[in-house]
Amino acid sequence: MGARICVLASGSKGNCTYISDGVTNLLIDAGLVCKRLEPLLRAKGVELSSINGILVTHEHTDHIMGLRSIETKYNIPIYANQRTAASVDIRLHVNTSKWIRNDFESGFKLGTIQVIPFRTSHDAVNSVGFSLIVDGKKISYVTDLGYVTQGVFNAVKGSDLVILEANHDLKMLANGRYPLELQARIKSNTGHLSNIQAAEVALALAKSGTKCIILAHLSEENNTPELAWGVCYDSLVKNGFNPGKDIYLMVATQNVSTPMVTL
Ligand SMILES: [Zn+2]
């Protein structure tokens, strides 16, 4: 049946990604309330009620804002590691104790999809990314991290498709209206990946066999889709790749969902 992937929304105002093998339907993060998420999914022919589980990367608002309304309206199981669940509990005042699985860190199966979390370097209590094995394809989700550790790269290399953060352009960040403190936070090892960092990782992924990269979590303030795409494109071309032929490069944005990618 293949794997189907759609980044429904991506950025600091709310993140949500749909991944399915036609049997098991999952969301990664739910930073959009029901009222916004339902029509985005419906536009792709998916009902929110058909979702079998939601995986949570970390407790920042743009990743969890919809969990409460989804929990109230639908009975969809939510999964997070213990420290993240406790932190969401404090922020949203929802009982997150049933979200915790003892096998979370080591990886687990949700229906027909294998879920493998990995630690990321970010200013959250215990943030993670995910690799999912979906009908034999490896799909990885790696946003909200200050840099790609060797552990993260080992986890995501060889993925068929990677949703990869390209948060900011360094010049736009430096010349923008963010205060210096916030700029420092974004650039730090526990902040967000710049376009240049994303391009380095994209190249390493391409060398590892990755065939599709969706750049994500772009800052609306300090980046543009054209810049993020251009930096990655140039680095791939310079190194002998032919984007559009041997690797597909896409950009996810805050307000327009990506097409449904099928692998
Ligand atoms: Zn975020």
Ligand SMILES: [Zn+2]
């Ligand atoms: Zn974050």
